[in-house]
Amino acid sequence: SQQGEEDPQALSIQEGENATMNCSYKTSINNLQWYRQNSGRGLVHLILIRSNEREKHSGRLRVTLDTSKKSSSLLITASRAADTASYFCATDAKADGLTFGKGTHLIIQP
Amino acid sequence: AAGVIQSPRHLIKEKRETATLKCYPIPRHDTVYWYQQGPGQDPQFLISFYEKMQSDKGSIPDRFSAQQFSDYHSELNMSSLELGDSALYFCASSLGENRVDEQYFGPGTRLTVT
Numbered sequence: 001s002q003q004g005e006e007d008p009q010a011l012s013i014q015e016g017e018n019a020t021m022n023c024s025y026k027t028s029i030n031n032l033q034w035y036r037q038n039s040g041r042g043l044v045h046l047i048l049i050r051s052n053e054r055e056k057h058s059g060r061l062r063v064t065l066d067t068s069k070k071s072s073s074l075l076i077t078a079s080r081a082a083d084t085a086s087y088f089c090a091t092d093a094k095a096d097g098l099t100f101g102k103g104t105h106l107i108i109q110p
Numbered sequence: 111a112a113g114v115i116q117s118p119r120h121l122i123k124e125k126r127e128t129a130t131l132k133c134y135p136i137p138r139h140d141t142v143y144w145y146q147q148g149p150g151q152d153p154q155f156l157i158s159f160y161e162k163m164q165s166d167k168g169s170i171p172d173r174f175s176a177q178q179f180s181d182y183h184s185e186l187n188m189s190s191l192e193l194g195d196s197a198l199y200f201c202a203s204s205l206g207e208n209r210v211d212e213q214y215f216g217p218g219t220r221l222t223v224t
Contacts, residue, residue, distance in 0.1 A: 035215075041217070041218070042215055042218050043200060043215040043218075045215070053173075088152060088153070097143055097145070097157075097168050098145075099156025100145075100152040100154050101152055103152055
């Protein structure tokens with residue numbers, strides 16, 4: 001498996017429900033970031049969590065990081081139709097370049 | 111606030127042709143990164159520049175080259191294009207080297223090779 005793999009690959013939930021996406025990585029990191037991408041569009045930075053942090057909140061987003069398990073989760077609470085997008089985690093395994101995972105495609109059913 | 115600008119936004123080329131993608135970083139940003147995202151794939155880091163020098167190299171094919179100019183804009187040159195080069199190419203910029211935590215992404219250039 002590759003650095004920064006998302007789980008699940010696709011997720012479909014009802015509007016108002018919570019969505020949880022997971023990411024696993026292999027190497028040591030300084031930080032982990034989550035990005036959102038609407039279909040065929042640019043990457044939008046959502047949140048960054050540093051290796052010495054365990055949990056971080058931003059609006060309806062909650063990110064956790066477990067460095068012992070080399071995993072992170074992104075929780076979107078009270079989902080909205082506009083949250084439909086692909087979500088990627090990215091780690092700083094390389095000196096400058098980010099290493100992205102495969103992404104989770106989230107579909108919010110109205 | 112000014113963001114990363116990429117041009118063109120869409121580009122259609124034929125096999126074996128060449129293409130040049132341009133990236134204009136956020137003002138005062140001195141580091142530029144290039145990523146390639148194939149259809150349904152995750153973005154892959156290609157190459158980065160800091161202060162006009164190559165800083166890090168990822169999975170960039172030998173057919174591709176890039177440089178950063180004195181005004182910090184960067185160009186990705188792609189030669190002998192192949193069908194598999196069809197992808198979304200992102201540029202990101204940051205202030206300072208090794209600032210993966212502060213990369214700002216552009217909207218991308220969609221390259222289609224026919």
